[in-house]
Amino acid sequence: MSKPAADPPDNGEEIYDILLVDDQPIIAEAIKRMLVTEPDMRFHYCQASDRALQLAHEIQPTVILQDLVMPDTDGMQLLAAYRNDAALSEVPVVILSTKEDPHDKSAAFAAGASDYLVKIPDRIELIARIRAHSRSYLSQKQRDELLQEIKIVHEQLKAVYAQLHQSHQELEKLSCMDGLTGISNRRHFDTYFSQEWLRALREKISTSLILVDIDYFKLYNDHYGHQAGDLCLQAIAQALADTLQRPGDLAARYGGEEFVVLLPYTDAKGAENIAKQLLDTVKKLAVAHAQSPIDAHVTISLGVATLTPDSSVAPSDLVQIADTALYQAKEQGRNRYVLADISLLPKAPRPKAKVKTRKPR
Template structure:
């Protein structure tokens, strides 16, 4: 059954006891109706055709079904099983009605799914008491079920809302930490990341390496090709960095203008040199035309490398200064190379 049908079925009155008697004998139906006639809160319905019983139960939405055990077409035991198979009638209390007090018939009725068993015609007081008791239990259970389902829906909505907020906050954090042009980490995130990694390296007693990367002759490139081409080139260099600096815990960043940086925690100078050379070669392999220093030149980068342990100095800025000096050596040496300024040269 679909959700709309379930919702419509749930709208049955919670105050009125709705009774459906299914019996092919009109005389029995009328006798039961008279027994219940004095009770103003009891709503009475009947069905004499066993083949229509389940459909009638779905239509009436009873809170109790009185089911005859012997009927033409479909017997009472089979009908009880059919009620239990149907999503809209599976929980309705069923009182089996039989012409005799037979333990075997009673046992089979309970096995089929009946909730109670009465010999017809039962005493009116007992019949009404049992109807009210089963109806009250059914309505209470239904209320609890609806409340539980509503709670589950609310919980799922809350989870979905929290997940949406978390994703939004994550995206805002990413945007706040990213450079708008290259989508690499921005200068602020670079500073925060370096501070955190410096503290971690200090506690662990390990080294941390830093690459300072500068696009060679970039100002002349802009003069020759325009700022839009310059921005496109910076994006391609950033892409080369992402493809090269893939280690977990490494951070490529745009430091400012045409200058980039790469923080390499727990990385020796030798390992950092491998990464730097791979990056330099990857940028050169882009073959972005550049008129400087020669007409047939392509865009290249110069890289400064420095490696320090916080045990050598408490000032993390020293790592940046040494990498800058390495960058100066690379540029002075002819550009498109990696320059290293050892800490022990200070």
């Protein structure tokens, strides 16, 4: 192995390392002389075939010039060894042969040689081929490294995206949830009602809504304290949500001790059934209410309204007639449901309105 033939240029240009593997020092001397004037080329020489792989690992050549006939081995065996070595498999190998033999040439290319030259090659041609193979090898190497970096960054981005997606879903869930009772909050109800209203309008199907109020809840709070009041709200909320069996049905906290139940694709008969079940479920909870003038346990009143949306009614109309029905249920002694009177609806056509619901009492 020789020392570098010339000092490399210090202008940021690529340096090409050429490893010649040939048993004849006279060939090495001839080729070294051809390359010595080239400032971008460093010449390395290996005489013994059994050291070729090790030297190639040390030097990391951009081109290997490989003698075809050597003692103990031949150039084709070494070529196969380079190709089977992960660190060398892409390094261009130029076979140096003593004769122009089509059979050898074809075998060399089939085994992965990049080029085939007859000794001793013409200087201009040798330099041109070394440069072309080295450039192509180095730029391919850079592309591979870049691709590898891109793959790593891509994997990192994927992991970050997955985390963001999960956080977003958790936030979304939290922003839809009522903090005290764990069921849907008013905000989520408004959004959901808006969507379902439009769907019912398109498909001309009836939608039902039930407003639920806990009877004498102020007396309950005054008597048992606010902590017990919160537990009572949680129990009622959970009971309402548990009563709803269909995936499209929604129970939400409307505010204070009021709840709302939305029943898409539900007619008046179906809504009345649900109202009965809700009354029954709360009754079975049997939460003691010593101050209630009407029962020993906590009870609820319900206003039940059903509409098939058209352009003459707005979502707020459904809430309004349910509210009127709830008021009537209270007037009639509480612990009951009242079905809304649809004739109370405004008659005149009105522009389409967004969901606008009243403030809870």
